Amino acid sequence: MTRAPDGDAAAQAAEWYARLRADDADATDRAAADRWRRADAAHDEAAARLDALDADLSSLADDPALAALRAEARGGAVRPPVQRWPFLATAAALLAVVGTGTLLSRRDDLAPIHTHATAGPARYATAVGEQRRIRLPDGSVMTLDAASAVAVPAQREERRVELLAGRAAFAVAKDRAHPFVVATGDNSVTAVGTHFTVERGVDGAMTVALTEGVVRVATPRGTRTLAAGQVLATTPRSLAVADHRADDAAGWQDGRLTFAATPLADVATALQRYDTRRIVIRDAALAAHPFSGSLRTRGGTDALVAALEAYGTARATHPDARTIVLTPR
Structure with a gap:
């Protein structure tokens, strides 16, 4: 038997x-x-x-x-x-x-969109297993993954989000007069109107996955301009760009x-x-x-x-x- x-x-x-x-x-x-x-x-x-x-x-x-x-x-x-x-x-x-x-889970069903109610500073954080979407004052939508945290300073000439921990995705509203910057430690990602994700790792590591548009990534290891589909991974000692990997890297949204x-x-x-x-x-x-x-x-x-x-x-x-x-x- x-x-x-x-x-x-x-x-x-x-x-x-x-x-x-x-x-x-x-x-x-x-x-x-x-x-x-x-x-x-x-x-x-x-x-x-x-x-x-x-x-x-x-x-x-x-x-x-x-x-x-x-x-x-x-x-x-x-x-x-x-x-x-x-x-x-x-x-x-x-x-x-x-x-x-x-x-x-489809991206549009992850969570209801909460509106960032003020142009002043704010902090957002998610618990283990929680994802949250926030509509920023300029119309951009930020999706915060589980166990992540961001700070949103007052919006002035520059639209800015500081990634404190974890990762987030951004669907950026077009506004050429006001660049959209995501900062994490000594690294920054600048976009005008595009879709991308940013992950903050340990010891200054960062991963950026670009699914639509163009972004400029500035790091202590150099500056790169990414095209749609590319993923940039950086550590204090290295910087690498891979093609055709962005959908996989951004798949957590789905x-x-x-x-x-x-x-x-x-x-x-x-x-x-x-x-x-x-x-x-x-x-x-x-x-x-x-x-x-x-x-x-x-x-x-x-x-x-x-x-x-x-x-x-x-x-x-x-x-x-x-x-x-x-x-x-």
Whole structure:
């Protein structure tokens, strides 16, 4: 008899999804999966979520990472079953968290727009998991991501926002006579009318993603003018510009986080902006393990854990309700 997989409902659903789509799946597997699903309402819910996401996966056809995962799950790559199984499990776990255009929060639905009521100074901050949109006095709209803070000085000749922590997106109203400046530490981003995001990292690091228009970025490492689609990342020691990455970098506005060979420790840090639980990784090799894929901001922590356990990369323990410890398998 086929043995039911170990782990929580999400991880088990991912394993059943992969097993039933393997080349050697048979009636015994299907019967065991059906028994597992009927044994617990949580099992049925997790399996139904995977089924629904799988049905909608075609809307992610333009996402290269997910297109590759889907091709593998559908048998697009020819490999022996023993090699396909772990990869299929990862694909299934990712399906449980990526979502589609109908399931992700749309940018216009993130939060109601609050109006900055005065031309005087103000501060805005968001808690973990909270996003907030503010219409500034000039008509520009600022979207503040979770665990972020800004100061808006009095608006005079220069429209200005100071990013104190976290990140924010800006849809800038056109006004050539009054440049729009986002400052973070020793860095600044200047625009006239455009759409871009700015993230403040540690030790003076900054990331700017430009989705529309043109901006000028001034840093201690030099000044660059960005075109739409480009991402600039700077630290006290480096400055780099990448093409065609802006949509991924700005995806948090749509409830999506995209990672490309990102160290697992950095993925965990990114997710903790949206989850009060801590992900602890004490093993250096596991912390550096590269992760590629898309996660939703809501539920992304559980989805990441499910993917890592399904793939056999890590084992998760929960010493308390606020902590998830990841260790190598």
